[in-house]
Amino acid sequence: xxxxxxxxxxxxxxxxSHEPEFVQTVEEVYSSISPVVxxxxxxxxxxxxxxxxxxxxxxxxxVVWQDDQGKYHTNTGYRVQFNGAIGPYKGGLRFQxxxxxGIMKFLGFEQIFKNALTGLPIGGAKxxxxxxPTGKSDTExxxxxxxxxxxxxxxxxxxxxxxxxxxxxxGREIGYLYGEYRRLKGTFENGVLTGKGFSYGGSLIxxxxxxxxxxxxxxxxxxxxxxxxxxxTIAAAGFGNVAWGLCKKAAELGAKVVTLSGPDGYIYDPDGxxxxxxxxxxxxxxxxxxxxxxxxxxxxxxxxxxxxxPWNRKVDIAMPSAMQNDxxxxxxKQIAANNxxxxxxxxxxxxxxxxxNYLLQQKNMIVAPAKxxxxxxxxxxxxxxxxxxxxxxxxATEVDTRLRQIMDTIYRNSKDAAMRNGFxxxxxxxxxxxxxxxxxxxxxxxxxx
Numbered sequence: 124x125x126x127x128x129x130x131x132x133x134x135x136x137x138x139x140s141h142e143p144e145f146v147q148t149v150e151e152v153y154s155s156i157s158p159v160v161x162x163x164x165x166x167x168x169x170x171x172x173x174x175x176x177x178x179x180x181x182x183x184x185x186v187v188w189q190d191d192q193g194k195y196h197t198n199t200g201y202r203v204q205f206n207g208a209i210g211p212y213k214g215g216l217r218f219q220x221x222x223x224x225g226i227m228k229f230l231g232f233e234q235i236f237k238n239a240l241t242g243l244p245i246g247g248a249k250x251x252x253x254x255x256p257t258g259k260s261d262t263e264x265x266x267x268x269x270x271x272x273x274x275x276x277x278x279x280x281x282x283x284x285x286x287x288x289x290x291x292x293x294g295r296e297i298g299y300l301y302g303e304y305r306r307l308k309g310t311f312e313n314g315v316l317t318g319k320g321f322s323y324g325g326s327l328i329x330x331x332x333x334x335x336x337x338x339x340x341x342x343x344x345x346x347x348x349x350x351x352x353x354x355x356t357i358a359a360a361g362f363g364n365v366a367w368g369l370c371k372k373a374a375e376l377g378a379k380v381v382t383l384s385g386p387d388g389y390i391y392d393p394d395g396x397x398x399x400x401x402x403x404x405x406x407x408x409x410x411x412x413x414x415x416x417x418x419x420x421x422x423x424x425x426x427x428x429x430x431x432x433p434w435n436r437k438v439d440i441a442m443p444s445a446m447q448n449d450x451x452x453x454x455x456k457q458i459a460a461n462n463x464x465x466x467x468x469x470x471x472x473x474x475x476x477x478x479x480n481y482l483l484q485q486k487n488m489i490v491a492p493a494k495x496x497x498x499x500x501x502x503x504x505x506x507x508x509x510x511x512x513x514x515x516x517x518x519a520t521e522v523d524t525r526l527r528q529i530m531d532t533i534y535r536n537s538k539d540a541a542m543r544n545g546f547x548x549x550x551x552x553x554x555x556x557x558x559x560x561x562x563x564x565x566x567x568x569x570x571x572x
Contacts, residue, residue: 125157127167135176142225144447147476148232149176155555158544163563169571171563178231180204183224184274186252188267191260200271202250204284205231208565210244211282213501215289217251218267218296227251229447230289233471234501236558237494240533243505248284250275256291257414268299276307281314281512287504288318290446293364293409294330298323314511317504326507327519329500332526334368336499337442337469338376339530344465344489344550347538353377356395356438358463360384361445362416365469365497367405369444370396382433384445385416389433392425434458440465443473450474455481459488468493483551495533495554502529533557 135149153172160166181203189195201224204212214234217226227249235247252271256264278284288297297318304315313324321327328335342352355378359366362383370380379395383405396402401423408418420427434441434454441463443449449470450458455478458466466482468474471493474482482490503526510517517525533554540560541553 124154125160128153128157128160128172131172131176134173139225139228142228144229144472145225145232148229148472151472151476151479151551152232152236152555152559155546155552156559159556159560159563165567166563169567171566174566174571175206175235175562176232178203178205178228179207180278181224181227182278186254186267186270186274188254188263188270190263198252198254198267200250200252200274201227202275202278202284202286203227203231203248204278205247205249206235206562206566207246208562208569209239210246211280212248212284213238213245213287213504214248214250215287216292216296216300217249217289218254218256218291219251220253220255222251222253226447230471233494235562236555237498238501239558239561240495240536240554241498241502241505241529242532243502243529245285245501245505245508248286249289250286251289251292254291256296256412258412261295264296265299268296269303272300272303273307276304279304279315281312281508285314285504285508286316287501290363292318294318294320294325314508317507319507324507324511326503326510326522327517328522328526329503329507330364331368331371332503333365333469333497333500334370334444335372335523336502336526336530337365337369337444337467337496338372339499339527340491340496340534341440341442341465341467342376343531343534344467344491348464348489355379355440356381357440357442358382358433358436358438359442359444359469360389360433360449360473361470362405362408362419364409365444365500367402367409369442369469370402370405374398374402381438382436383416383419384433385414387415387417388427388429388431390416390420390425390427391433391436392419392423435461437461438463440467442467442469444469445473446470447472448475450478452478452481454478458482459485463488465489465491467491467496469497471497479551483549489548490551492551492554494558495537495550498533499526499530502526
């Protein structure tokens, strides 16, 4: 490994030892880019790697809201504007009780490379709050979102920073956030947020986009391996928008998702989450606020495994699609023991570094990284920004066609970058390099600041 890369990684480990998710992400990205750094001594001269791990701007703010009983509560809000070298900051808002600065930073750092891979002019950011929307009423969530936006609106805008949804932030929350932004600014700048409802500037297929894009990326992997998607079985995690999109597109193309998971455990449906009734039931589960995957088992008479994860199932493809660090070394060994050929990350950093390194060492396994696979969501968010700026509305077919083209390009660029830099068919290294090269070129061109 290049000595400059090693030195920066060591500094990050020491400085941010209290933020393990952020350290893990920096290590995963920087361990791949040594061949590029070797060819560019100017990166060290201008200290580009150390600059890249420090956000351009980050801030926290107080969020006070009132519940339905009249009691006031105080949460913390965050926004990390990590890198704007190729466009306005872009990244989701996450409302979840475990949110803290380290999670915001790891997500924001990862977002830089993901957004660069899309080829679209968007920088990297992330934000959110330790507010937990589970069990809250619509009016409580509305009051929280309004208070959150009262602090955030000063720092965002269509050409500054464009937040989107993430875990705990769906169409309802985006609507409340945008309504408060419009009230505060007195303008209809609907390009300031993405993931909006279609009635006020949202893009068609945005809710499904991450899942759709993951399946399109998977199709490229299968094609290069002489396989096709039809007839394949998929183990997925979660049951939110991402899993919903995976199920919809997989069923459309002749594959079937056979597992879903939640905080309470996972379900196994050998017939697949394939019918319209089953797929639509996922929407009902999410809207119920119960956050229980067992409801699916009760509704359709399939097996439910309390407190367990779905990575012990014999399937063709594993697609962790719920949250970070969902797959540890123990689960990785189960996946390998079941001779799963394709390990396709969908959630942000769903695999610990130890588990990812183990899977990459399996000769009969193909591993694809989240920053490439799940880029479809932010890609369609950027397409939504384009529609807003041009006052246009594209059809679902137009958006879907663009999404497929973007995912095909991400796969091709990642594969080519790995090959050019001596990593062979290593899609993880290739995605890191392809994203880094675009960011590095833009940062150097704009000088040191």
